[in-house]
Amino acid sequence: MIGHLLDLGLTDYQEASRLQVALHQARVQEAIDDTLLLTEHLPVYTLGRTTRPEHVGEGWVRGVINGIPVLSADRGGSATYHGPGQLVGYPILWLRTYCAGPKAYVNCLEEILIRALDALGVPAGRRAGMPGVWVGDRKIAAVGVRISQGVTRHGFALNVANDLLPFAAIVPCGLVRAGMTSVALERGAALELEAVGQAVVGAFQEVFGLALQKERVAEWLASTGARPAAVDCVSSKGA
DSSP states (O other), rough: OOOEEEEOOOOHHHHHHHHHHHHHHHHHHHSSEEEEEEHHHHEEEOOOTOOOHHTTTHHHHEEETTEEEEEEEEEOOOEEEHHHTTEEEEEEEEEHHHHHSSSHHHHHHHHHHHHHHHHOOOOEETTTTTTEEEEEEEEEEEEEEEETTTEEEEEEESSSSOOOGGGGGGOOGGTTOEEEHHHHHHHSOOOOOHHHHHHHHHHHHHHHHHHEEEOOOOHHHHHHHHHHGGGGSSSSOOO
16 A cells, blocks of 8 residues: 655644644545654643643643643643654554554554664563553653544654653653653664654554655645645745
């Protein structure tokens, strides 16, 4: 099977969310094939459907924590942080093509990250009852998804070389005392986000049996008609 890969570069979270919605509807209407979006986000906290006030403190009502905006998201999971140096992936897929249901899909996303990290020399795995990917008792990647009309949105966030300090202001993923880590910390040296992205894309293709063709973002979106105004704001890397 053939799919599309869009590397958006650095994006505002809300702009990327609008693009996801547009592509989700295009996929529901079978106007596009399955697609993987890769991006980094400007600093932002996002609150999933299971977030409780105690996970974010006063940021729950103020909408900001230490100058960083706090936004609601319609994905599963609780609170998390996104920022530059973190690789975020948003698959837009027909779920039934690949998985029996949401739990199996989350398992597939975890497997992709575990395989990619292994290829990068970072041994990672799962922890029972704790979605995401872990290195020992330290969380290196979060997974939170939404499935609507049979098509997936949201996805995963892998800490590569991002600042981990903002996680200390929340209860990440609703897990008290969950330590956070990154590829850079585990390797003792930084890796280019592009190299990590290549490892993730390779594992994604293996797990889903999908050949991804990298597209020039602006041109491809124009050709599909699924181009919200927000796309004009993505970095030139994805142009």
